[in-house]
Amino acid sequence: MRRFFYIVLLVLIIGGFIYVYPEIEWSSPEIQVKLESENLGTRPFDIEVVDQGKGLKNVTVLLAGDHGESILVNKNYPEGVNGDKITVKLDPKKLGIKGGAAELKISAEDRSRLKIFSGNKTTINKKVNLDLVPPKLDVISTEHYINHGGSGFVVYKSSPDTVKSGVLIADYFFPGYKGNFTDEDVYLAFFAYPHDIEPDENIQIVAQDQAGNHKSAGLFYRLRDVNYRKSDINISERFVENVMVPIMEEDDTGASHKEIFLKVNNEMRKKNDATIKEVGSNSKGEMMWQGAFHQLSNSKVEANFADERTYILNEEPIDKQYHLGYDLAVTKRYPIEAANSGVVMYADELGIYGNTVMIDHGMGLLTLYGHMSSIDVKVGDTVQKNDIIGRTGQTGLAAGDHLHYGIYINGVAVRPIEWWDEKWIRDNVISKINEANGEFNSQDSETPSQN
Ligand SMILES: [Zn+2]
Numbered sequence: 001m002r003r004f005f006y007i008v009l010l011v012l013i014i015g016g017f018i019y020v021y022p023e024i025e026w027s028s029p030e031i032q033v034k035l036e037s038e039n040l041g042t043r044p045f046d047i048e049v050v051d052q053g054k055g056l057k058n059v060t061v062l063l064a065g066d067h068g069e070s071i072l073v074n075k076n077y078p079e080g081v082n083g084d085k086i087t088v089k090l091d092p093k094k095l096g097i098k099g100g101a102a103e104l105k106i107s108a109e110d111r112s113r114l115k116i117f118s119g120n121k122t123t124i125n126k127k128v129n130l131d132l133v134p135p136k137l138d139v140i141s142t143e144h145y146i147n148h149g150g151s152g153f154v155v156y157k158s159s160p161d162t163v164k165s166g167v168l169i170a171d172y173f174f175p176g177y178k179g180n181f182t183d184e185d186v187y188l189a190f191f192a193y194p195h196d197i198e199p200d201e202n203i204q205i206v207a208q209d210q211a212g213n214h215k216s217a218g219l220f221y222r223l224r225d226v227n228y229r230k231s232d233i234n235i236s237e238r239f240v241e242n243v244m245v246p247i248m249e250e251d252d253t254g255a256s257h258k259e260i261f262l263k264v265n266n267e268m269r270k271k272n273d274a275t276i277k278e279v280g281s282n283s284k285g286e287m288m289w290q291g292a293f294h295q296l297s298n299s300k301v302e303a304n305f306a307d308e309r310t311y312i313l314n315e316e317p318i319d320k321q322y323h324l325g326y327d328l329a330v331t332k333r334y335p336i337e338a339a340n341s342g343v344v345m346y347a348d349e350l351g352i353y354g355n356t357v358m359i360d361h362g363m364g365l366l367t368l369y370g371h372m373s374s375i376d377v378k379v380g381d382t383v384q385k386n387d388i389i390g391r392t393g394q395t396g397l398a399a400g401d402h403l404h405y406g407i408y409i410n411g412v413a414v415r416p417i418e419w420w421d422e423k424w425i426r427d428n429v430i431s432k433i434n435e436a437n438g439e440f441n442s443q444d445s446e447t448p449s450q451n
Pocket residue numbers: 303323325326327403404405
């Protein structure tokens with residue numbers, strides 16, 4: 001009798017186990033909180049929840065602080081959902097919360113029957129510092145006169161919690177740099193008014209803190225219209241054969257002259273300009289230059305900045321591009337002087353620009369020298385204004401011996417003529433620094449070395 005009882009009991013246990021087993025899972029849901037810092041602001045953040053077994057049942061996100069506890073998320077799932085990504089955004093007004101210490105409590109429950117009917121539950125508590133106040137931003141400089149396609153310069157102050165700030169115009173961002181004044185919160189920023197954007201764009205000074213709170217301030221400026229030239233350039237079959245085919249990276253067998261032209265003048269140009277932007281984004285945070293930039297001695301300008309060129313092959317217009325620099329010609333293999341002091345960032349071949357040198361002058365400002373026959377500097381070299389960096393030539397996409405000279409701010413080409421002009425630099429850069437010096441530098445400290 002006893003033996004029979006044990007057998008029945010064993011059968012029941014095994015049977016029950018077989019019945020329940022598929023409903024059981026041993027792993028609990030996993031929660032990942034994607035917070036960029038422990039400072040939590042109005043920037044949305046993501047929570048990723050994954051359950052390996054039976055799927056999710058419920059996810060809750062609570063915010064506990066001085067104000068009590070508020071529910072940010074309470075989400076139930078139908079059967080068969082194994083993962084979710086939830087974007088959480090705080091609305092301080094709706095929640096009635098202020099800044100200070102708080103805690104995020106994130107819980108996820110799955111459909112397992114391990115803990116009869118309640119499932120596996122994972123809870124993560126994360127201490128955060130609620131920061132709902134955006135940076136304080138003041139534009140200090142005044143009188144911003146900008147040429148369309150030219151450069152601008154601004155001095156502004158942003159509160160100490162700022163982690164990123166600069167000038168925003170259309171989709172272009174130009175970072176600001178600090179550390180030039182006794183007052184650590186004062187920033188300098190050079191920016192471009194790109195030649196190919198509309199003449200009525202808003203220029204914004206923007207700042208962001210660690211919690212992702214944003215502040216922006218409009219910049220008052222006056223834009224001067226600049227007439228850029230348009231021209232047609234006839235391309236000969238011989239030019240394609242002799243100049244373009246040799247600089248192509250891939251085999252061109254079977255490609256038509258038109259295809260070869262577009263591969264070089266269009267695709268390769270884009271790739272090269274992306275390299276220039278990349279090099280320009282590694283600029284040093286200090287101003288390494290002084291006074292006007294130097295125009296290649298004895299040179300005259302043969303092609304202008306932002307000339308719009310329509311390329312014609314066999315009477316068919318096949319491409320349109322802007323010429324983003326000056327072409328300067330003297331004599332063959334003429335020694336090229338560095339336009340101003342800085343550090344060599346690039347000294348190599350660069351597609352349509354041929355043998356190319358790029359010099360970083362700091363705070364996003366970069367000069368480019370193209371079509372060189374020889375290069376006399378290497379990456380990392382410090383150069384002074386007028387140091388010889390190589391010789392002119394016709395490497396790359398060039399029809400004769402000349403220097404292609406470009407100046408860029410954070411990878412955006414700007415009118416070189418302004419930087420050659422002592423008066424323009426004095427009126428638009430130095431005077432603004434000097435004004436700020438009076439206000440934000442103590443007497444005995446060193447001012448940015450400009451005169
Ligand atoms: Zn050129």
